[in-house]
Structure formats: C-alpha cells, structure tokens
Amino acid sequence: MQVEIRVLGPLEVYVGGTSIVPSASKPSQLLAMLALNPGHPVSVRALTEEIWGCRPPRSGKPTLQTYILKLRRMLAHALAGTDGLCSKDVLVTRRPGYALAVDPDDVDAVRYDRLSAAGRRAAVDGDHEQAARLLTEALGLWRGQALADVPTGPLLGIEAVRLEETRLGDLHLRIEADLRLGRHHQVLGELAAVCARHPMLENFCAQHMVALYRCGRRGEALLAYRGLRATMIGQLGVEPSHRVWDLHQSILRGRVVPEDPSLAVSG
Known part of the structure; x- marks a missing residue:
C-alpha cells in the first residue's frame, strides 16, 4: 500500500x-x-x-x-x-x-x-x-x-x-x-525576503548585515540595522539587543573583515 x-x-x-x-x-x-x-x-x-x-x-x-x-x-x-x-x-x-x-x-x-x-x-x-x-x-x-x-x-x-x-x-x-x-552572495536575496516578512527577528537581520558587509555593501548593512532599530522602537519601544548593536558597531568602525567567522552570529 x-x-x-x-x-x-x-x-x-x-x-x-x-x-x-x-x-x-x-x-x-x-x-x-x-x-x-x-x-x-x-x-x-x-x-x-x-x-x-x-x-x-x-x-x-x-x-x-x-x-x-x-x-x-x-x-x-x-x-x-x-x-x-x-x-x-x-x-x-x-x-x-x-x-x-x-x-x-x-x-x-x-x-x-x-x-x-x-x-x-x-x-x-x-x-x-x-x-x-x-x-x-x-x-x-x-x-x-x-x-x-x-x-x-x-x-x-x-x-x-x-x-x-x-x-x-x-x-x-x-x-x-x-x-x-562563504556563501554570502547566495543568501542575500533570501535574507532580504525573510527580513521583510519578519522585520523584528534580530537573528535574520544580523545575518543580513553580515552578508551585505561581506559583499562589500557596508552602507546597506548599516541601513539594515537602522531599519531594525526603527521598527523595534516604533512597535515595541525597545532597542535591539547588545549583540546586534555590537555587530553594528564593528561594521560601522570597519574593525572586522568579511571573512571573519565571528560575524556569523547565532542566537
């Protein structure tokens, strides 16, 4: 059967x-x-x-x-x-x-x-x-x-x-x-879609920031963080976690390199 x-x-x-x-x-x-x-x-x-x-x-x-x-x-x-x-x-x-x-x-x-x-x-x-x-x-x-x-x-x-x-x-x-x-280029489109569907899930936003940064799109990585922060403050009245803030600061100051595995943040 x-x-x-x-x-x-x-x-x-x-x-x-x-x-x-x-x-x-x-x-x-x-x-x-x-x-x-x-x-x-x-x-x-x-x-x-x-x-x-x-x-x-x-x-x-x-x-x-x-x-x-x-x-x-x-x-x-x-x-x-x-x-x-x-x-x-x-x-x-x-x-x-x-x-x-x-x-x-x-x-x-x-x-x-x-x-x-x-x-x-x-x-x-x-x-x-x-x-x-x-x-x-x-x-x-x-x-x-x-x-x-x-x-x-x-x-x-x-x-x-x-x-x-x-x-x-x-x-x-x-x-x-x-x-x-090292497949950051391959996941960019998927991450953009996931973040659009789940705008307050920090893990996916962090991964999107990582992928953008590794693709040489530092400005867009910073904008992704700003979008997350604005959404969380506007809807929940809270800031993103320190973990994601630290990632944002590292990208902002250029203190990491695209190949750094520590950027692949997990919750």
Whole structure:
C-alpha cells in the first residue's frame, strides 16, 4: 500500500495515489490529528477537544463516529483492488480512540523532524557543509504554512506553531552554515525576503548585515540595522539587543573583515 501524507502546507493524504482528504472542515481536522500521530492512537477525548473545544455538543461522540465512517468510506474507495486490505486495517479502532496504521516515514513532518535534528547536530559539531545539506533537505519539504487549509483547534494549533517555530530556527541555522562556508552572495536575496516578512527577528537581520558587509555593501548593512532599530522602537519601544548593536558597531568602525567567522552570529 502506497501512502503519502503531507502536513507541511495544505493537508494532502494519498492512499494508492487517491486523495482521502474530506472537503468538510471537521473531518479534515480529525484526519490531520491522526496524520500527525502515525501508528499511535489518538483518544476520542483529544479528537473531541480539537474539533469542538472544551464544550463539545451532546452529539459529539456519535458525530465523531460519523466522521470516522466517512473517512473509512474514502479509504475503501482508495483501496479498491488492493488485495487483503480493507479500510479498517488502515484507520483502526484502538483504545482509547483511533489510529492510522501507516509507516511514520509516510508523513512529511516526521521526515522533517528527523532531518532537522540531524542538521542541528551537525551544526553543533561544526560540520557546516553537512548542516547546510541536511537543513536544506528538511526545509525543502515545506510547501507553505503547516496545515494551511485546515481549521486548527487547541491541539493542532500547538503542533502547527511548533512546526513553524522549528522551521524558522532551521532556516536561521542553515543560513548561518552557508555564511560560514562563504556563501554570502547566495543568501542575500533570501535574507532580504525573510527580513521583510519578519522585520523584528534580530537573528535574520544580523545575518543580513553580515552578508551585505561581506559583499562589500557596508552602507546597506548599516541601513539594515537602522531599519531594525526603527521598527523595534516604533512597535515595541525597545532597542535591539547588545549583540546586534555590537555587530553594528564593528561594521560601522570597519574593525572586522568579511571573512571573519565571528560575524556569523547565532542566537
């Protein structure tokens, strides 16, 4: 049985090349909960809380069973012609709830977490080439915001935030690895876009300053700092951290050289 589950973007679940994602929002939430826990049961209580919050309707449990039945019907259609498998073999009833009996590697988020952890270990070990390669592969699994087209309740919302924060951290580490490998020209455009999307994230601004300085664009590096400072003061009433201020001062006074690895700041 060929299964492909993608949550790093719009929800996509294919069984034998056939999509089993329902068009209705609540069954999609249920499927997303199961997809993020491959091979492990998700309790009826957790599913109910995700779909209806802390005050589910009296009909919550039978309605949940109706959603399960709908998913199994879609699975049955996708499994038609598959020898020896039925929908209950894939979407199984297992105390205290339900589970998708699939290989965890069928889920892009599982593969992402594994590659992310390996890339971070390589970064800690100082293997910047390996870190850049692994983190590039990990980030390449993303197709947009996690669960972009699925309404998220309290549980899916937490997981979506975790994935997005991990993604930002991995992007920072991958760019740092590239900077340490002397690829400052290659990351300039990417950093400009990231800083435009996240104007108050100091780590990315610092990396942008580093890349600009190393490319001989000292004035623009200083302007990047001024933009960060103006935004932080205007929106938060605070100055940038001393770490970024120190980097600004070093660039301002010309006391560093473009190849200096200490410019590849990390948080």
